Amino acid sequence: MDAASENGAWVTHGERLVYESDWVRVGLADISVPSGERFEHHTVWFPPVAMAVVLDNERSSVLLSWRHRFAPNIWNWELPGGIIDPGEEPIDTVRREITEETGYRAESIKHLITFEPAVGMLRNPNHVYLAQDITLVSEPEELNEGKFRWVSRTQIPELIQSGQISNSGTLVALLHLLSISGPELADK
Template sequence: MRWKNLMEQTVYENRWFRVNLADVELPDGRHLDHYLIRMRAVAVATVVNEANEVLLLWRHRFITDTWGWELAAGVVEDGEDVAVAAAREMEEETGWRPGPLTHLLSVEPSNGLTDAVHHIYWSERAEYVGDPEDDFESDRREWVPLKLVPDMVARGEVPAANMAAALLMLHHLRLG
């Protein structure tokens, strides 16, 4: 059954997202008002080194008041290549410049509410270039053994679904 978006009107907008109100026609002909969030693409990156350790950030998310492990991530700027954005975010947030990036997966973390797409990349090497420019993004940055990832996800230490999916995929690719 397909829902039809007949029209959208923006009710709020800033540089990161728009909140729209849509007139949606249901398969039985009824209509409903549905709020949705239109978002910019997000680029995510990490590296898995020769010891099968993954570079992670330990950070607090004030919205949910939770701590957890994440990968470096941020919005793709207008006209910016997604892989370039992923590399930029990783360097800004960790102080590590990734080698050639490989696309791992793209996910829609909340497709019932937003059109956000997170494009996740990884590299097999990185060069430390100094303290992170955006050191306020995380409490610490650590190389974590990839073999620990499934248990970390199971314990809720990787609360963001997009990050959990990426880390489990990397675990599968490198150790599975």
């Protein structure tokens, strides 16, 4: 009996790289599943990312960008954020991206959640933060990130329901925000 069938874990016997770029790696893993079957399964790696729910100082609105994504050919609302540079901590990425994309600086940045958007085949940790106590410090440097606008927290459920928020990072972050009550926001 192999390790997979004993404890329910899938066992990786090896993995080979099929394609690699700075943005994506595709591999084939030789795996065994709990039933004992052994086969190759594809894997995909994307660089880890960090994003932030930026609240206005009244904590009534969220800073979102309306932007086009060419691969799925959709327009949707997104949070500021981006790829974590080598050697950079996720919180530092968030700090940098907020200022580059929006021109704001947050005095309070707290981790909310880290998740994997497609855990069955994709390696892509998404780090989500809550940014509060903000000040406008500059004009945005990033010109390709869409147009940022303050959106009332009360509008978020309708934006989700109507499909105007369709990317996993923004969905997870905003649903998490909706689960936090008023006084808890300052402590999260």
